[in-house]
Amino acid sequence: xxxxxxxxxxxxxxxxxxxxxxxxxxxxxxxxxxxxxxxxxxxxxxxxxxxxxxxxxxxxxxxxxxxxxxxxxxxxxxxxxxxxxxxxxxxxxxxxxxxxxxxxxxxxxxxxxxxxxxxxxxxxxxxxxxxxxxxxxxxxxxxxxxxxxxxxxxxxxxxxxxxxxxxxxxxxxxxxxxxxxxxxxxxxxxxxxxxxxxxxxxxxxxxxxxxxxxxxxxxxxxxxxxxxxxxxxxxxxxxxxxxxxxxxxxxxxxxxxx
Numbered sequence: 001x002x003x004x005x006x007x008x009x010x011x012x013x014x015x016x017x018x019x020x021x022x023x024x025x026x027x028x029x030x031x032x033x034x035x036x037x038x039x040x041x042x043x044x045x046x047x048x049x050x051x052x053x054x055x056x057x058x059x060x061x062x063x064x065x066x067x068x069x070x071x072x073x074x075x076x077x078x079x080x081x082x083x084x085x086x087x088x089x090x091x092x093x094x095x096x097x098x099x100x101x102x103x104x105x106x107x108x109x110x111x112x113x114x115x116x117x118x119x120x121x122x123x124x125x126x127x128x129x130x131x132x133x134x135x136x137x138x139x140x141x142x143x144x145x146x147x148x149x150x151x152x153x154x155x156x157x158x159x160x161x162x163x164x165x166x167x168x169x170x171x172x173x174x175x176x177x178x179x180x181x182x183x184x185x186x187x188x189x190x191x192x193x194x195x196x197x198x199x200x201x202x203x204x205x206x207x208x209x210x211x212x213x214x215x216x217x218x219x220x221x222x223x224x225x226x227x228x229x230x231x232x233x234x235x236x237x238x239x240x241x242x243x244x245x246x247x248x249x250x251x252x253x254x255x256x257x258x
Contacts, residue, residue: 003028004105008041012155016048024147024203025154030080033074034073037153038216041151045080055082056225058213059137060205061157062149063198063229073149078212079157081225085138087163091146092258093138095239098160100141103184103237104230105245107195107202108135110168111224115206117214122203125210128220131168132176132202134245134253137227138162139234162227165253177201180248183232186241193232202228 008025015022025040026032045055048113050087060076062068065131068076087093095101112130140160142150152158179195179202199205205228210220244254 005040005043008040008154009047012044013038013047015099016140016160019097019140019142021099021144022142024143024145024151026148026151027145032148032150032154034114034150034153037150038249040154041156042080043064048082053222054079056083056086057081057227058208058209058220058224059157059228063150063205068149070154071147073151074228075212076208077149077157078197078209079151079153079159081159081162081227085159085161086225087161087255089134089163089165089253089255091163091255093161093163094160095257098138098140101160102139102141102158103135103243104139104228105181105193105232106135106137106230107177107179107198107250108133108162108164109202109206109228109246111220111222111225111226114220115210115220116142117211117219117228120207120210120214122201122207124173125203125206129171129206132171132250133168134165134247134250135227135241136163136253136255137230138255149241157258163253163255164225165251167251170220174249176203178248179250181231182246183235184244184246185235185237190235191232195231196228197231205229
């Protein structure tokens with residue numbers, strides 16, 4: 001790479017902490033590989049935790065095949081989540097923490113035991129789950145221009161914040177593929193979907209994440225929060241807007257933007 005790893009991480013930190021839009025890394029590093037991007041993401045994670053933050057879990061991005069293809073990826077992508085970005089349903093979230101916010105409705109899992117790949121299946125992943133929560137992932141589009149998949153991976157897959165519902169639901173005996181979603185913005189129906197949009201079942205997303213982290217020598221731990229991927233379209237709210245996701249059995253989650 002023409003730029004040092006430290007220089008690249010400093011640029012990504014500027015995008016997050018500014019916050020400010022930054023140019024895609026691939027404009028200067030067109031050959032940036034997925035493996036190199038994950039190494040940069042790890043350096044970014046260390047830099048943010050050195051500033052006093054804490055990793056509370058992981059997210060799966062690009063769970064939709066068509067979106068993956070548009071970014072030049074052949075599999076989903078993993079990114080870390082930080083404690084400073086965790087909100088509860090009903091909270092006001094400041095727009096000032098984002099360059100450009102997007103809202104995704106997701107099924108989140110809380111783990112009761114570690115999950116270590118390779119070899120994790122949806123069935124074995126189920127045994128590691130304490131319960132599921134309705135969640136809104138608040139992604140941040142920090143790149144100007146047209147980023148590639150490797151740009152997104154290096155920057156933590158657009159991670160910024162998450163809003164969690166208040167109720168943890170046991171998932172044994174629930175077919176999560178059939179979990180329905182009603183997605184609303186400012187009280188207006190935006191979309192209806194099922195969680196089958198996430199790799200056929202959110203459990204498949206969790207298994208993929210455990211196996212992907214395993215290939216990198218990492219693992220999911222007890223107490224980790226996992227966002228499994230967007231179920232529906234991405235909302236683009238502004239200050240004063242309200243977003244809500246209501247699920248069949250998991251309950252609802254919402255927030256307003258200030």
